[in-house]
Amino acid sequence: MVPITTLHYLVVAAALFVLGVIGVLTRRNVVIVLMSIELILNAVNLNLVAFSRMWGNLNGQVFAIFIVVDAAAEAAVGLGILIAFFRNKETINVDEIDLLKW
Amino acid sequence: MNPAMNSALNSGMAPVATPFFFYMLAGLAVVGGLLVITRRNAVHSALALIVTLLAVAGLYLMLYAPFVAGVQIIVYAGGIMVLFLFVIMLVNIERSSKERRFNRMWPVGLGAACALLALFVSAFAKGKALFPEGMMSMPESSNTQQIATMLYGDAGRMGQYTFAFEIASLLLLVAILGAVIMTKKRI
Numbered sequence: 107m108v109p110i111t112t113l114h115y116l117v118v119a120a121a122l123f124v125l126g127v128i129g130v131l132t133r134r135n136v137v138i139v140l141m142s143i144e145l146i147l148n149a150v151n152l153n154l155v156a157f158s159r160m161w162g163n164l165n166g167q168v169f170a171i172f173i174v175v176d177a178a179a180e181a182a183v184g185l186g187i188l189i190a191f192f193r194n195k196e197t198i199n200v201d202e203i204d205l206l207k208w
Numbered sequence: 209m210n211p212a213m214n215s216a217l218n219s220g221m222a223p224v225a226t227p228f229f230f231y232m233l234a235g236l237a238v239v240g241g242l243l244v245i246t247r248r249n250a251v252h253s254a255l256a257l258i259v260t261l262l263a264v265a266g267l268y269l270m271l272y273a274p275f276v277a278g279v280q281i282i283v284y285a286g287g288i289m290v291l292f293l294f295v296i297m298l299v300n301i302e303r304s305s306k307e308r309r310f311n312r313m314w315p316v317g318l319g320a321a322c323a324l325l326a327l328f329v330s331a332f333a334k335g336k337a338l339f340p341e342g343m344m345s346m347p348e349s350s351n352t353q354q355i356a357t358m359l360y361g362d363a364g365r366m367g368q369y370t371f372a373f374e375i376a377s378l379l380l381l382v383a384i385l386g387a388v389i390m391t392k393k394r395i
Contacts (some may be wrong), residue, residue: 129316179383
């Protein structure tokens, strides 16, 4: 069997990234768009940790931890915006969230 | 088979179990990602994303990164996804699970993502010679201790990422304040 190299992990990360991009571009539900953004961030994290293993130093893993922290902050703020918007307009459809002020 | 086993044994990994676990975790992650973007019900998408996050945590363990795997499970699957589920239960109106799932321009989005996939495949095919065959071995002391030394510093000296660590805590404070203030009914 082929031994698992860094390239295998990069291919998995690329697949997750493309799935996240499809989710962001095509879904109408705002919550699922935010979850696709989390998929993209996870793909980037997997890439970083795979390269960190390849080179043998830990900078990639520390960067991945910072990305997880950043994803938490961004998810909290994004969901707060969604709740505030939902309270005003009662929809979570990206097609209907198209005015900056009404 | 011999060079493969030599490189695998030199890097300290078992030669038989590693591909099985890798393909299982990678398949689980990709199937979970597919379910996230295709389910009609948002709760199903959230549960599929939890499966993907746990599979990716397993992949981190295979990459000899136990601390990042722990952070992923505790923060991502245990914090962020619970937050998502709470918000889904707050805003999930019945109407949204009966509407169209994908917006009208979905062929354009799919075409753009396929172009991106083609770019990745060409980058991997051209750059295949750049990646070394085996994996490097990690130094002796524990992974968590080394990450702590990089984040917090060591013996009176600042670590390499101590400043970034403090900025990250400031970012979290700002995010908490923003999320609380935005969801109040009267500011």
